[in-house]
Amino acid sequence: MNDADSCRCDDMAARILRFCEAHDVKIVAAESLTGGLLADAFVRVPGASRVFLGSAVTYDIRAKASILGVDRGLLEREGAVHPEVARQMAASVAGLYGQPEYADRVIGLSTTGVAGPGPDGDKPAGLVYVGVRIPAAISPDGVPSVTAYELHLTGGREEVRRGAVFSLVQIVSHFTGDMQE
Secondary structure, three states, X not given: OOHHXXXXXXHHHHHHHHHHHHOOOEEEEEEOOOOOHHHHHHHOOOOHHHOEEEEEEOOOXXXXXXXXXXXXXXXXXXXXXXXXXXXXXXXXXXXXXXXXXXXXXXXXXXXXXXXXXXXXXXXXXXXXXXXXXXXXXXXXXXXXXXXXXXXXXXXXXXXXXXHHHHHHXXXXXXXHHHHHO
């Protein structure tokens, strides 16, 4: 991610936070390969604490199961780099940080993938899955949804990690932008 993309990421994160505040929605993250960079994209914005609740960095595969509750069998069969893992991480972190006073008003985000420099088994460097859990409160049809997106990023380890954050913020920005129209 270059300087222009970094500025765009900051702008998108600020818009997402404003959307969340205007709609009384919170946002949380479950991070693996990004190791806190996704949280940083939000907390760099002044006032983020009004809606950003936190991030669970579960880099270890066992932590994904024990802390987030990702299905152990899935992790054993597929490993951590899988769309269903991203979906479960996004849904689980929303529940982990959700409080009774938030009801169903927590957006959950997740990142999992191979940053590199080389492949992880049969999964190439740059293969990333990001998850987005949209609560019923802001869903167009009033039903919560959890979606995983597959990314194929290029570059070195840091470029892949930053590209994953930029891509996920872009995905959420499109969703929240569509909701404002």
